[in-house]
Amino acid sequence: MAAGTAGARRATGRALVGWFALPATAVLLVFFCYPLITIVWRSFSDPTLGFGNYLSLLHDGTSVRVLWRTLYTAMLVAVCTLVIAYPYAYAMTRMGPRGRGIMTLLVLLPFWTSLMARNFAWYLLEQRGGVVEKLLAAIGINGVELLGSVAGVAVAMVQVMLPYMVLPLYSSMNSIDRRLLDAATSLGAPWPRAFRKVYLPLSLPGVLSGFSLVFIMSLGFYITPSLLGSPQQALVSQVIGIRVNNLLDFGGAGALGAVLLVVTLLVLALVNRLARPAAALSQAVDRA
Amino acid sequence: MPKATGAGENGLGWGLRAWVAVVVLLLLAPTLVVIPMSFSASATFAFPPRNWSLRWYEQFFTSDAWMSSLVTSLEVGLLVAALATVLGVAAAFALDRGRFVGRGAIRTLAMAPMIMPGIVVAVAIYAVFLRWHLTGTVTGFVLAHTTLAIPFVITSVTTSLAGYDRTVETAAASLGANPATTFRRITLPLVLPGVASGFAFAFVTSLDEVVIALFLQTPNVRTLPVQMYDSITLQIDPTIAAASSLMVVATTLVLLIPQLLRRRRSTS
Structure with missing residues (x-):
């Protein structure tokens, strides 16, 4: 041939x-x-052609507040997960293959564990007279009510989101050449300075992937706010759920949803050059 | 961030070690409270339980509502896994080997379900499925969950496609194997681990999905996570603790099996 x-x-x-x-x-x-x-x-x-749904979001007195609260909560959750996950992901890169395997598995177990089970667990922990309240009372903090508050929702969301932060972080840190750090210290830079000047900038793509991923997912998270939150301190997802379930108001829910979509697309467009969150996550999950 | 303590040449500083230990505790410990809870004798969510029993496991396995939701979940999960695997494997081959217009766009589209806000997707699908009379049907659940599962299958298969040496196919062809034989004898066995973990990911994705399921459910067709959700919000039904414990054990097993298979394959 x-x-x-x-x-x-x-x-x-x-x-x-x-x-x-x-x-x-x-x-x-x-x-x-x-x-x-x-x-x-x-x-x-729906119900009439035009910007009616958006105008009523602006003028109904609650939607704007709920939107800001949602953005703030999502940002808070993303910052907290980043702070908690960064050292963990860094430690992973310092382990041997076996240690890495175990640390990855420890992250993947909650990642794949039933979301309802994990939220139910937080419901148990945060309920009145629950474990968290007793622990806080033991160290002298009384009167904290987590269930029904944004704080309670955020605490649970941080725990649920941790894997989504660790995996992209590790994925990116793993490709950093550690000898650069050794070079910096051997040239006389103290460790913290070498870390800040050399390692941190190199790990930035992972930070951006993880941060944007957790931020975006937190925006549209429904189960944790609706189980652990309250209508008085509602997040956007709860309001969308209520509008659809109780009022069949698809127009109004759609307007709130469109705002979330726009924020999501904006964040994705911002980080797209440096990091592709979904791809980073899926690769990280798969490589493990 | 306590990071400066990791300065040692080898191994981790004690500060970093402690941090890792706390993170591991945070990752795993909260979920484990469902296990003691499931052995409670009381009909409330009081934790820790004072008296112990197996009544919630008995309730789980004998109640019609819980059993039928479990059966629905398994049925939907298996159908989703099968459908998403077929679609995802074909798409992964196309994206890996095809050269065609719109490849980048399709790749983006295939990843989109992973990252779009969950509540928006759920409400959007619900609105459309109401019109198409797909709410409260197994078909509706399967179609909705398949869109979420496809990205996992594609990534998983793409990784195994990227990881192997295409020259073995050329070698098979040059030794006289036709394309069908080459695919069956060479390509398929090499990507099979990726396909298997894609199948497992798809199954778990469907089994675990709550938000879309909450909207698509009807009293007759509902999945296990929906039943669990209602047992907290509508009634105080500690059967959820038994269900959660079983789910924790089951998902852990489903996750560990492909891991072990892959590990054995890579060492042999």
Whole structure:
């Protein structure tokens, strides 16, 4: 067989194999993209065409406050998970293969453990007269009510989100050449300074991936706020849920949802050059 | 951030060690409270329990509501895993080997369900499925969960495709194997671990999904996480503790099995 025909066959093969993406693409377009487009469209058209739903968000007195509270909570959760996860991910890179394997598994176990089970556990811990209250009382802090407060929601969300921070962080830190750090210290930089000037900037892509991932996921998190929060201190996801479940107000819910989508896309656009959160996460999960 | 303590050439400083220990505790300990809770004798969520019993396990396995939600979850989960695996494996091959217009866009689309705000996706799917009469049907659950599971299958298969040497296929072809034989005898066995973990990821993704399920549920068709959710919000039903404990054990096993298989494969 001539080499030319083999090459031509490979080229046609490459064109043909592309069609294998069609079924998955079709399913995602019909059952994922189309619904999202529809809900955004309904925010402009349900019940009447125009910006009515958005104007009422601005003027109903609560929605704007709820939106700010949600952004603030998501930011707080992302900062806390970052602070907690960074040293852990760093420690992972300092372990041997066995230690890394174990530390990865310890992160993946909660990652794949039933979300309802974990939220129920936090419900038990935070309930009135629960373990957290007793622990706080033991160190002299009384009268803290976590259940029904944004603080209670945030604490549980930080724990639930930790794996989403550790995995992209580790993924990125793992590719840093540690000899750069050794070089800096051997040239006389004290450890903290070498860390700040050399390691921290190099780990920035991982920080951005993890941070944006946790921030975005926290924005749209429904289960933890609706189980551990309260209507008085509602987050956007609860309000969307209530509007749809109790009022079948898809237009209003769609407007709030569209705001979340816009924030999500903005964050993704901002970090896209440096980090691709979803890809970072999925690779990290898979490599483990 | 206590990081300066890691200055030693080898091993970790004590500060970093302590930090790691605290993080591990934070990752694992809170969830474990569901296990003692599940052996409580009382019909409240009082924790820690004063008296012990197996009544909530008995309740879980004998109650119609709990058993039918479990069966629905398993049914949906297996169908999702099968469907997402077929779609995801095909897409992963196309994305890895195909050269076509829109490849980047499809790659982005395939990852999008992982990152879009959960509540927005759930409400969007609910609105459309109401019109299509797919709420409260197994088909509806399967289709919705499949969109969430596809990214996991694609990544998992892509990783195993990227990790192997294409020349073995060329070698098989040059030795006279036709493309079908090459695929069956060479390609398939090499990507099989990736496919298997993709299947497992897809299954767990569906089994664990609550938000979409909460909207699509009807009293007749509901999944286990929905039943669990209602047992906290609508009634105080400690059967959820037994269900949670079983889920914790089950997901841990589902996670560990492919890990062990892959590890054995890589060492052999």
